[in-house]
Amino acid sequence: MNRTIRSIGRRTARTSYWRRRDQLVGWAFSAPALFLLLTFLIVPFVMALGFSFTNQRLVAGPLPTQFVGWRNYLQLLQDDTLHRALFNNSLFGWVVVPVQTGLALFLALLINQKLRGVTIFRLIYFSPVVTPLVVVSVVWAFLYNPGQGLMNAFIKTVSFGYLGPYTWLNDGNLALPAIMLLTIWQGVGFQMIVYLAGLLTIPESLYETARVDGAGRWQQFWHITFPQLSNTTFFVVIATTVQAFKLYTQIEVLTQGGPANATVTVVWYMVHQSIRDLRVGYASAIAVVIFFLVIMRIVLILRSVLLTEAKEV
Incomplete structure (x- = not known):
């Protein structure tokens, strides 16, 4: 014992x-x-x-740093430029996130086929992701050139000369959509690879069973592929939403927030408040507000996903 x-x-x-x-x-x-x-x-x-609760400056001034309480946050409520930046970021997110996610899923389904040379297409679609965003923005600046850009030349050709040329980056109605198009093209490769990884985890036996039962391609996608990719879609939507609020490089290279604040974004405005205007305290308040806005956006997405799953159950 x-x-x-x-x-x-x-x-x-x-x-x-x-x-x-x-x-x-x-x-x-x-x-x-x-x-x-x-x-x-x-x-x-x-x-x-x-x-964010001080009047901190980027460089030392004649006056020392002082505690100002909620003054920076109260100023945010009266800052029209910041309000326009929030609107631009929200509009950018509502357009780019669903379009980029849907396009990424479509491309992933295409290159998931067992065809010769499909690896080359994967490389082509993913190459913009690994290219520095500054380089991509400079290249697209040439494409958007109103006089000699390929974008206007293409539109003029397909419309037989009836449309164009357009001043893409100098037109308040076209500048932000032009940035959206650039961003979708540059970032869709990353989401495509994520979706491709998700597709490879789906058991082939599910499709074989569905084909035996007479299910077509659309039925297989809607009842097998899409539900199996729910976690992947959630990750892609969250990542794309965060990237939408971090929009900065394209704006800095192409438009500098113009014309007339048509493309100003929160991160771009925050950086220029801290570096150009030396207002670190005010820029910090903007950063804190954006952090909580992004968290709220993620919580809302998570809540909608959980409600959808609960209804299915």
Whole structure:
């Protein structure tokens, strides 16, 4: 009896030892990522939260930094440029997120076919993603050139000279749609690869069973492919939504927020408030507000997904 108890005690001790060892190994692997997350995300946000209640400047001035309370946040309510930036970001998100997501799924379904040379198409569609966004923006600036750009030349050709030329980046009604088109083209490859990875996880047996039951391609997509990609779609929508609120590089390179604030975005306005106008405190308040707006947007998306799943159940 005593020997059995001692044996059980030794096994329990070994189990506890290996459990602690696995936990330590897990923390060791997580430590670099946690350190980078703390250094480049959490600490800067806490600093921005603190600066948002001060009149902090980018460079030292004659007056010291002072606590101003809610003054920066109250000023946000009266800032017409910021309101236009919020509208532009929202419009950008409502257009780009569904279009880019749908196009990415369509392309993923196309290149998931077992055809010769399909790898080349994957490379072609994904290459804009790995190209620096500044380079992409400069190239598209040439495409949008009102005099010699290929965009106007194409429209003029297909319309037999009845349409164009358009001043894409200097027209308040066309500048933001032009940025949307650029962004969709540049970023759709990433979502396409994510969807392709999701498609590869769907068991082929599901399609074989559906074909035996007489299901067509559309029925297979609607009842098998799309439900199986629900988690993938949720990730793509969240990632694309976050990218929509981070819109900056295209604006800085192509339009500088113009014409007449037609393409001003929140991140672009925040950066220029801090660097050009040296108002770090006010820019920090903008950053805090945008952070909570993005969180609210994600929560609303998550809530709609959960409600949809609950109705299906």
